[in-house]
Amino acid sequence: MITLTRPNRINLAESVTPGVCAAEAVGLTKTYRRGAETVYALTEVSFSIAEGEMIVIVGPSGAGKTTLLHLLGCMDTPTSGQLYLGGQPANSLSDSALTRLRRERVGFVFQHFGLLPTLSVLENVMLPTIFSRRQTRHRAEELLEQVGMAHRLSHRPNELSGGEMQRVAIARALINSPTLLLADEPTGNLDTASGEAIIALFKSLNETGITIAVVTHNLTLAAAAHRRLTLKDGRLISDSSHHIASPQEGISP
Amino acid sequence: MNWISLTISNAKRRLIRTLVTVGGVAVAVASLCSLLAFERGYERGMHGELDRLGAHILVVPKGCPYDAASIALHGASWPCYLKSAYLQRVQSAQGVETAAPLLMNALYDSSGGQVTYLGAEPGLLRVKRSWHIQGAFPSAICDCLLGSSVAAKRGLKVGATFDLPGFTGERGKVCGVLGETQGADDTFIYMPLAAAQKLFKRPGQLTHILVRLSDPNAVESVVSDLRGCDAGMDMNVVPMAHLFRTIQGLLNSTRLLLGCIAAVALLIAGAGVSNTILMSVTERTREIGVMRAVGASRGDIFLLTWLETVLICALGGLGGLLLAAVASSAVEAWMRERLPFAPTGTLVHFDASNLAGCLAAALILGTIAGLLPAWRAAHLSPIEAMRTGSVGI
Numbered sequence: 001m002i003t004l005t006r007p008n009r010i011n012l013a014e015s016v017t018p019g020v021c022a023a024e025a026v027g028l029t030k031t032y033r034r035g036a037e038t039v040y041a042l043t044e045v046s047f048s049i050a051e052g053e054m055i056v057i058v059g060p061s062g063a064g065k066t067t068l069l070h071l072l073g074c075m076d077t078p079t080s081g082q083l084y085l086g087g088q089p090a091n092s093l094s095d096s097a098l099t100r101l102r103r104e105r106v107g108f109v110f111q112h113f114g115l116l117p118t119l120s121v122l123e124n125v126m127l128p129t130i131f132s133r134r135q136t137r138h139r140a141e142e143l144l145e146q147v148g149m150a151h152r153l154s155h156r157p158n159e160l161s162g163g164e165m166q167r168v169a170i171a172r173a174l175i176n177s178p179t180l181l182l183a184d185e186p187t188g189n190l191d192t193a194s195g196e197a198i199i200a201l202f203k204s205l206n207e208t209g210i211t212i213a214v215v216t217h218n219l220t221l222a223a224a225a226h227r228r229l230t231l232k233d234g235r236l237i238s239d240s241s242h243h244i245a246s247p248q249e250g251i252s253p
Numbered sequence: 254m255n256w257i258s259l260t261i262s263n264a265k266r267r268l269i270r271t272l273v274t275v276g277g278v279a280v281a282v283a284s285l286c287s288l289l290a291f292e293r294g295y296e297r298g299m300h301g302e303l304d305r306l307g308a309h310i311l312v313v314p315k316g317c318p319y320d321a322a323s324i325a326l327h328g329a330s331w332p333c334y335l336k337s338a339y340l341q342r343v344q345s346a347q348g349v350e351t352a353a354p355l356l357m358n359a360l361y362d363s364s365g366g367q368v369t370y371l372g373a374e375p376g377l378l379r380v381k382r383s384w385h386i387q388g389a390f391p392s393a394i395c396d397c398l399l400g401s402s403v404a405a406k407r408g409l410k411v412g413a414t415f416d417l418p419g420f421t422g423e424r425g426k427v428c429g430v431l432g433e434t435q436g437a438d439d440t441f442i443y444m445p446l447a448a449a450q451k452l453f454k455r456p457g458q459l460t461h462i463l464v465r466l467s468d469p470n471a472v473e474s475v476v477s478d479l480r481g482c483d484a485g486m487d488m489n490v491v492p493m494a495h496l497f498r499t500i501q502g503l504l505n506s507t508r509l510l511l512g513c514i515a516a517v518a519l520l521i522a523g524a525g526v527s528n529t530i531l532m533s534v535t536e537r538t539r540e541i542g543v544m545r546a547v548g549a550s551r552g553d554i555f556l557l558t559w560l561e562t563v564l565i566c567a568l569g570g571l572g573g574l575l576l577a578a579v580a581s582s583a584v585e586a587w588m589r590e591r592l593p594f595a596p597t598g599t600l601v602h603f604d605a606s607n608l609a610g611c612l613a614a615a616l617i618l619g620t621i622a623g624l625l626p627a628w629r630a631a632h633l634s635p636i637e638a639m640r641t642g643s644v645g646i
Binding site for chain 1: 254255256258259262263265266539540543544545546547548549550551552553634635636639
């Protein structure tokens with residue numbers, strides 16, 4: 001069982017603003033042009049995520065889950081609607097302000113890990129700190145210890161298993177002490193045992209106060225969340241709190 | 254980890270491709286560096302050669318003055334001669350401090366090497382003021398003053414007698430050995446003018462006259478005086494400053510051609526670097542997306558890509574300087590064969606400003622070549638970058 005230590009719990013708690021939603025979407029719409037055709041990736045999606053909440057976003061392929069995650073992470077801007085992060089409107093921000101917001105408040109975890117193959121485990125975790133100009137090797141080592149990767153600091157990603165790579169990616173996502181952790185199919189490329197270890201890690205992180213939004217098809221991970229948002233054809237069709245999915249009910253791929 | 258180590262790790266990813274690109278820059282920088290070093294070396298060499306000659310004006314027989322100047326500077330047999338009587342006229346010209354008559358002839362010795370004899374009078378020492386002689390200037394008929402390399406090569410010291418190379422049965426006595434001059438004088442054998450005229454069967458004849466003026470600024474008036482006199486019809490009066498400028502002018506077309514080659518090489522190298530980095534950006538599109546996701550700004554991505562270009566060009570620049578230094582002797586031999594006139598001594602001369610200039614050129618090249626790939630990388634949409642390109646681990 002991997003648990004986060006006390007000092008990290010305090011740091012994360014300090015960065016949370018009481019009484020403010022971690023993220024709030026109001027009528028979020030995202031369209032793309034495909035030739036002469038306009039494709040609606042998201043249509044009028046509204047919801048909010050409370051500080052310290054852990055939600056999963058589910059739905060069939062093409063439902064707009066990843067698009068929504070990218071909007072929440074300021075990687076993209078909505079065509080219309082409003083997005084607030086920590087009470088701050090994100091729509092009207094410039095590219096550099098969005099980058100700063102992403103750097104300071106958001107951590108990303110990808111299905112394909114997104115580790116740079118030429119860098120060691122430690123260097124991959126320290127990568128975001130180069131861009132934030134706040135390099136702390138000590139914090140990177142501490143995070144790697146917390147995710148159980150302290151013994152692999154100088155290894156290259158191609159020397160690691162999938163589960164190990166995802167743990168490194170999670171440590172990297174945490175290096176700038178984000179208040180919102182976004183994960184896109186974090187267990188999608190992992191075997192069951194590794195997937196369960198990652199889910200345990202997410203739960204442990206959430207217990208420290210960090211807000212987590214995960215796009216997933218994994219039932220166990222969905223069950224671990226406080227709440228489930230279901231998307232279909234770009235629309236939010238259900239928003240259930242404390243939902244526990246049963247294997248029979250399943251989640252559409 | 255820092256920006257530089259991140260840049261190096263990116264450059265090392267496709268090591269062979271990076272090295273080939275670095276090699277292209279190195280060749281371009283080496284050609285530029287060699288060209289500049291040749292310019293500098295040639296100019297220095299010419300100045301040194303003319304300084305060693307010690308004369309402001311060279312008086313030679315009618316014909317091509319540049320051929321004559323080349324023979325006078327490097328030593329060879331002359332195709333035509335001046336009458337000794339012209340010396341009086343030259344000596345008497347207003348502003349002439351010293352006029353030193355010389356008779357030069359070159360022979361092949363038994364070993365197949367060339368030996369150059371110069372008949373001269375003691376007045377030559379007033380022209381060759383930088384000379385240091387161990388012993389004395391030739392005065393007796395068989396006296397010889399040996400250039401330093403002649404003395405060293407033949408193992409002769411002051412007081413020794415020896416067979417005059419290239420002659421049969423003629424002997425000379427070493428009355429003095431010339432200190433090293435770093436010029437053609439080191440390879441000459443000086444003897445009294447009368448002895449040389451007798452030995453080479455050229456009584457009353459000279460090959461050239463070295464003229465030193467009391468006021469070097471009065472060259473034009475002395476030259477016009479000498480060209481206007483009766484003897485002026487049979488002799489070429491060549492101001493050394495004009496000779497220097499004319500020889501430099503003769504090289505202009507060569508310099509222009511080499512300059513164009515260096516410029517084209519630099520342009521091609523720049524395009525090569527730009528192309529390499531563009532390919533690298535395309536290959537790393539997804540990684541760029543990941544970096545944007547973890548907090549890299551457009552400026553960060555621009556800087557990272559641009560630093561990689563500058564790194565390649567800086568390495569290429571350093572490699573180019575090394576290549577130019579290693580190839581300098583080959584370049585020198587190649588140039589010497591093709592030049593109408595080449596001074597003695599080093600033709601390719603590197604100095605700090607030359608090297609710094611070439612390195613700066615490489616860095617400027619990298620800066621410019623990196624702009625397009627860096628701009629493209631920086632303006633990749635993070636979402637598009639995440640969706641496309643090769644997958645990181």
